[in-house]
Amino acid sequence: MIGKKEFNSINNLLNQKLKEKGILIAVHRGSPGGNIIENTIPAYKAALKQKGDILEIDVIKSTDGVLYVFHDGQEKRLLNENDNIKTLASTKIEGLTYLNAIGHKTSYKVERLDDILEAYKGEVLINIDRAWDIWLELLPKLDQHDMVNQIILKGPVVREQLEFLNSYKTKYMFMPIIHSLHEIDVTLEYQNINLVGIELIADSEQHPLFQDEVISSIKNNDLFVWANAINLDDEIILFAKLDDNTSIIQNPDLGWGRLFDKKVDIIQTDWPAILADYRDHKIQ
Template sequence: MRGVFKSALASVPRWGMAVAAAICTSLWPAHAHAEQTQSHREVLERHLAGPDGTIMIVAHRACWIGTSENSIAAIHACITAGIDMVELDVRMTSDGVLVLMHDATVDRMTEGTGQLSDLSWAQLQKLHLRADRGHGTPLTQNRIPTFEDALRAAKDRILINIDAKTDRIEDILAVVDKVGSRAQVLFKAEAPVDHIRAKAPWIDQVHFQPIIRQPAMQKDPAAIIASYDTIGPVSYEIDIKDQAFTPVLTPLIDARCARYWIDTLAGRAYDDDVAIRDPDRVWGRLFAHGVNAIQTDAPLELKAYIERTGAKARSCSPP
């Protein structure tokens, strides 16, 4: 396409180049944007569907450094940085509006107080989000977004991992379907399969990821992983307590052509603070164990490390 664009200009006299460029520029962006959007959408959906040779970077509560966690600005910052996915926390107001907020209260992230579930959407709209992760940081112009607004901001630009802080899962899916972004959204839950099916009977029709903690699977990891086979997870989020346990799960997850997801948040067995000082010791070690999805509060540093090292992951085709 660029070759055609260049050839068309080659026959234009030099004095007419500026005019020709202006005309072509006015015609090019709409078509180019549509083509690029389609291509990027396909890349995103391929990343989410399973291992495709890439290491997926997941920004915990979006790219909140310099913005506000769980904000539209933080989603946009991740899109600009080329991050693969944002993890967002979803809650419901007293009048049934789904919004983004990690805590049960609005105290940490706004100038307001009280349980979010006791407040109406009209009340929340008056509040400002604090900078970064709150705890007394300055107030910003960022506001608490609705879940629908977040989906629309992300659609075809970045994947979303939903951390539902409400049991109204059907309402969450309804908004996902309204926006038309099911192929770009990952649901997750820490619960046995029977409980998940009872709460979300449609779970095998969406991208799903179980959250499993090492103590719960220590005695028989193969059986625990296998227990989710009926709903075909695209990835497994494992809360590792002992780094030596990490490679035990690699062949089990690989056999299912799914992504192996680890959080490297501060205080975990694999720690972001350590990774920033010595990425080989944390992220590099995870890559060596076949981990191909990492949730982090340092998404830009992880992206730079992957680009610097040329790190790749396995690729497979789901059975």
């Protein structure tokens, strides 16, 4: 059972899915391609059709306080916009339209967080990323949707933010992004956070967080282990190159398969259908 006993009712959906699937597939920004754009309802629909279990979404706030689903830093590629979206008002954001996978203009616009939450209420686990700097505004908005059993917040180990979660009345599931053993210890200090799992960042197999005894210790604390298999580029290594590229270009046994062997509970990927097929054969 994942999480503390006092939060069992909140964590029930997560635990049900882990029991049912064994290993869960978290889909990075949904499944874009062609005329379907990342971080949109169609991309998330595609992810679910490809057997994804968790939708990863990026949330930002406009200058006038409206919450949107978008990964800032991608404005030029996706919107042909030079300014960071966080510096724009909602009227400007809603006048922008997406470019598709080959750079052609579409009629599709940046979606509000409210619309995406309502589209997937009661259906699927949702991991909210890159929003830790706006939790003060985000969490009250999440409260309005009554989706506490679906939302997994993600964020770095920053004491000010951990203190906020520790004192916040609604106990959303939380997964810290961990880069060191010390960060695990810091996170465990906060007893009133609904801590459900840990994302481990390890740049090599020699990294302390890659070691089996560390993974076992995390799981012995009734927490899941999340490994990020996505390839952001050729330089960034998120979990010792046990990643999508290795799995697809070489052999899934060398990437995803080793994550299975290390008893990882959740794998984040850009290729849910291929990973799901591998999981189905691996777990049989």
